[in-house]
Amino acid sequence: MVSIKDVARLAGTSFKTVSRVINDDPAVREETRGKVLKAIGELGYRPNSAARTMRSQRSGVIGFISDRVTTQPHAGDILRGAQQVADAHDKVLMVVNIDRDAGFCHRQRALDMLLERRVEGLLYACDYHREVELPREMGMVPSVLANGFAPEGEVPTFLPDEQRAAREITRLLLDQGHRRIAYLGLNPRLAAASLRLAGYRQVLEEAGIGVDEALIQPALVGVPDGDERSTVEGAIDALLASSPRPTAILCGQDSTAMQLYLALACRGLCVGRDLAVASFDDQRPISTFLTPGLTTMRLPHLEMGQQAMHCLLAGPQEPGIVRLPFVRVERQSHRVAGMPSHPPLSESAVTDGL
Amino acid sequence: MVSIKDVARLAGTSFKTVSRVINDDPAVREETRGKVLKAIGELGYRPNSAARTMRSQRSGVIGFISDRVTTQPHAGDILRGAQQVADAHDKVLMVVNIDRDAGFCHRQRALDMLLERRVEGLLYACDYHREVELPREMGMVPSVLANGFAPEGEVPTFLPDEQRAAREITRLLLDQGHRRIAYLGLNPRLAAASLRLAGYRQVLEEAGIGVDEALIQPALVGVPDGDERSTVEGAIDALLASSPRPTAILCGQDSTAMQLYLALACRGLCVGRDLAVASFDDQRPISTFLTPGLTTMRLPHLEMGQQAMHCLLAGPQEPGIVRLPFVRVERQSHRVAGMPSHPPLSESAVTDGL
DNA sequence: CTGAAAGCGCTTACAG
């Protein structure tokens, strides 16, 4: 490989001057700089980052510990967000995947590797909102946590604001004139389950409508990493049998909404004509390809990645939880012909083509 | 940070002996090794990879250029596969995301970064099967391409075997006794579109059934990165109107199958009772959550990542295209009560719980 | 089995 000395020889300067040029040191005469840049171009010189790291004692590397974020659809956006911010700060990301099935050994090796690379910080990201046990090594460098929470809670933590999202989407259905709003929920094992349900209850109580327990059904779907099949059929029949029949059904996640659309169609009912539907996550292509398009609360994956990385690069931070808002994506499913309609309550709405 | 010299001082050896221990050099007495390991443990010493890289001239890093693989659901499995193999070879991956919207500048910076880190190889991975223009820099280090193809075709390339998958799934429907098999295809702009269609045609021709052009409809769905809505309604009506009515419909992708299930339900038709359906991709949770479960050909994402990385680490390779088989995932949707059933043709079948 | 010397390619700290 060509080194700084080769460049110096060709440019007719000392190698120290070359170092100044590649570090944008202003204390170099324009003419000298030109000669050096020309030599760099001719030789195809690239600085050796290992040498820089060793001498400067700064690696410029942030470790991204992916607890399967590249497996769960859309959770990869956490990585994208983190990368955008790291990029803007001239840091690079070293990504390691921690697969649960790979066992502890794999995780240990990954962490050793990151620490041997002298990462300047660690971002731990989960595939879905859940509790995680952080590796001890995370105490050795500045660390943050995205889309998960640790029992000890000792690092800055960025989570989706489940309860607020549930309040917002329930509010939206109320604003559409619905008063009988059912909730076809999540598997109770999920951290999001109780939070979303709580938000739903809260808004109905506040609105003075109150909660009809007959309108709440958990969908016994698997956790995101499972392959369990859901049978929402029973839950849907129970909801439809309640009297008066609900005019809107809020689903705990988009895949449940998909099952609901299908189950309703099999019963001769049509979303957008007979019933309104809304949901959580914005899991494409489900949410975009259903007819009518699914109105849903988009998980702030990108935002969690961005904010977590910002926090990490901003220097030492207090541990604590930051909850980030979902983005409301209004398509057509929350509208039913013949219902009185009101303007939305919040400004964070996004209206999606069609 | 603690260095090799600190360890040597504590262990009472020369620092060279410490180096031998951390490199598993057998030429160290057991007693000496024990003392060194003890000192390493007490001091929490970790080798500095920058120093090792500089001296040994080998970085141990492979660059993974992700052309949005973390954005497209399941394409992240390419990364997982690559990581598994890299791991087994004691290489680490440096992942960079190339977002199309981030422009050329971003891509250039990412490549510069990788080359400055002295990557020993580059793996370029695409989010979906398509043509890509490889950056020139890829000629400077050993490189491979996964899930995409370059016009010049100058690097080893790993692609899903679309045509073979189409043959296999069409065959499966034939074996179920179907003779009127419709094809609700992909957007013709997709590379997979013509290949899957060709496989379908080929099998029908070979079986002596011939192709009824009335049974072929393109679904005008968007390409995976778009947000275009599909209207398969017209296509489905056309298929159902053909005479005799098809008994099976093969979809170009799972999201189209989802739309099909729904459209059929709206018309009073039930998959598994009135019609068989099969598809491509195995895009969870669509394929697992539909009722009945969707029989589909799973894209070999994991396998592309594994094989591409294997190829990269195996040393210099001839450029050329390797097509990897999909995995047939049999759920329930290809079965219709009352059809004569035959055993599957191929061994690569996977049967998914329920 | 163990060690002293040289050097990988840079940046730091100091001089001029």
Next chain:
DNA sequence: CTGAAAGCGCTTACAG
């Protein structure tokens, strides 16, 4: 504005 020296933490190549 430019340069000569020292050293980051290891491994390599050689000696004993």
